[in-house]
Amino acid sequence: MAVQQLANGRFAWQRRTARAEWLNWLAWLAGVALTVFCWRVMTESTIWDYVWDAPTQAADIGGRMVPPRWSYFPNILKPLWDTLNIATLGTLLAVFISVPIAFLAARNTTPSVAFVRPVAILVIVSSRSINAIIWALLLVSILGPGILAGIIAIALRSIGFIGKLLYEAIEEIDAKQVEAISATGASGPQTLAYAIVPQIMPAFAGITVFRWDINIRESTVLGLVGAGGIGLNLESSLNTLAWPQVTLILLVILGTVVISEWISARIRHAII
Incomplete structure (x- = not known):
């Protein structure tokens, strides 16, 4: 029917x-x-005997993970600090790179719709297409293990996110304000500073804080591929079957993500 x-x-x-x-x-x-x-x-390569035995194995590992090893907490303070630095510095680096790219990608601010804009959009799409873990794998191979590879990986991943949302915000500005400033005889930089930037600042601040919140989550696992942070401790604990330490690390990661979510929500509420 x-x-x-x-x-x-x-x-x-x-x-x-x-x-x-x-x-x-x-x-x-x-x-x-x-x-x-x-x-x-x-499922053609699935070994179903392992699947049927999964509940038993999960219960066994869950029993070994309780209680958490609280004495291990001092050992993860510095890696946790490194994780926060990776997320924060990576976000700041991405902001400095993505802002000019966003202006080049927006139709109403790009110097060339036929050439410059497609190149800027290609950069944005390329950044968004590759996961931070893949960027970290490549950078660890080039730069070696450490937080520098993690910072650059987070930045390369964030450029596409910030650039896309920001250039869409630029394209949605009120053109009448731009025309009014231009009619006073203002130059291009003056029009940009007094007509365009004030309109996109709330969106820009919200996008930046939101991306930083996402990067807190992503930076916690970059250590699994050698890019520094608390993920290194998580990988070593998993490799040595130190399940109580794994529980503590997961709890710390959960607490960090919850706090970062609360902070970013308060900041976005204050701005918007």
């Missing part, structure tokens, strides 16, 4: 034609067949 809107605004049921019914059933059949095919592809 299909729904049809009448001239008086009411809706009425209308029976589908035979062809529409067949097409509907064929669409459902194709969807089911595609789902079955995808399931077979995803």
